[in-house]
Amino acid sequence: MGAGGVHPELADREESWPVVRSEDRHRDGWVVALREDWLQRPGHPGDEPFGRLVLEHPGAVVVVAVDDRERVFCLWQYRHPARRRFVELPAGILDVDGEDPLTTARRELVEEAGLEATEWTPIGTSYSSPGISAERHHYFLARGISEVDRGGFVAEHEEADMETGWVPAADLIAAVVDGRITDGHSMIALLMAQARGLLRV
Incomplete structure (x- = not known):
């Protein structure tokens, strides 16, 4: 909830945090793969990058x-x-x-x-x-x-x-x-x- 009890817009929104590096954990000839991204929180350049697993899937x-x-x-x-x-x-x-x-x-x-x-x-x-x-x-x-x-x-x-x-x-x-x-x-x-x-x- 925002300042003064005002909610942000009630809708998802596009946003992308900086990826410092990526590393494949599994990738083969199929359409699905698993990688790990290390992210940097925007506006906090002094923070240590942190890892997140990403399952690639075409939908x-x-x-x-x-x-x-x-x-x-x-x-x-x-x-x-x-x-x-x-x-x-x-x-x-x-x-x-x-x-x-x-x-x-x-x-x-x-x-x-x-x-x-x-x-x-x-x-x-x-x-x-x-x-x-x-x-x-x-x-x-x-x-x-x-x-x-x-x-x-x-x-x-x-x-x-x-x-x-x-x-x-x-x-x-x-x-x-x-x-x-x-x-x-x-x-x-x-x-x-x-x-x-x-x-x-």
Whole structure:
């Protein structure tokens, strides 16, 4: 809170502290890497630089695909780091150079679900964990759903073991609220869609 009890502007803002040096902790041929930056607090040149780990990630998309019965397409997928099978929405990494988020969302819906949509509505964006990464997720709602061929896409590893199905939107929102669904980005996408009046529940 600012002087006199006045709040700063209620919005995130761009800001960048000086980086004295950087060192890779892990980097290979994949799109994600881990480095350590040493920062200098602005206006305090006498302070000792301090280290912060940074997970480099290109970002991702999440799709709330809704059919004409107000059901949402869901995936049940195993996630090894959490040792859980999560109820999720179709999603994917922005791993194609120059591809915008909507194009990625369209591609991922085809690849993961075998679906395409005629109506696309941006829901919003969020930073996954800004204490360690600049990764952003872009959320979309898709309607006008039809089945399509996956275009030669072959699921591997955890994706090859996914279960899929259509779930009434009202049931999904209830499962988010009572804690049965805990994948953060699926929760954000569904609650944002509901808050914007894009889901009829």
